[in-house]
Amino acid sequence: MPYQIRPARSDDCEALSHIGQATFALASPSDSAPSALQHYITHxxxxxxxxxxxxxxxxxxxxxxxxxxxxxxxxxxxxxxxLDIAAAEHRVEISRCYVLPEAHGQGAAQLLLDATLAHTCGAVRLTVNEGNARAIRFYERNGFRKVGEAIFPCGDERHNDWVMVRSPAGL
Structure with a gap:
């Protein structure tokens, strides 16, 4: 059966939490302290x-x-x-887009991003950790470009993120 997209419901909260917890470290710097990651997960x-x-x-x-x-x-x-970055202000933000590792490379992330973008009009922004090369390549292939940088607080740590924007035409 192919991947399917649907709106999340209240009875999905446990599954959403599981996915968030299982993928958060993958989106964070590899040298992040476990205590910093756990702080973010907990809160x-x-x-x-x-x-x-x-x-x-x-x-x-x-x-x-x-x-x-x-x-x-x-x-x-x-x-x-x-974010105090002119190109990113007043833009809808994809604040999370996570797929479990077992679904990587299977088309699930592309389907999810396409469906998410279908719910927007105009330019859209996101932030991605500067060391997350796989995600950066994925977003660049989908028309996002770096317009600045932001700090992502994670427990006692401060992670450097790229701020990326995609125009409505993806160009």
């Missing part, structure tokens, strides 16, 4: 956090499934905070 990736996102008027969550099992998710923020 941002628990089922109750996803329940709050689902109830938030500016958040949209999608799930990619395979054989009825969630293997990834994305989250749009329709009103993200300021």
């Amino acid at each position: 941002n990736l628990q089922p109750e956090h996803f329940q709050q996102h689902l109830q938030h008027p500016h958040k949209r969550l999608l799930i990619v499934e395979h054989d009825g099992h969630a293997v990834g998710y994305s989250m749009l923020d329709l009103a993200p905070g300021r």
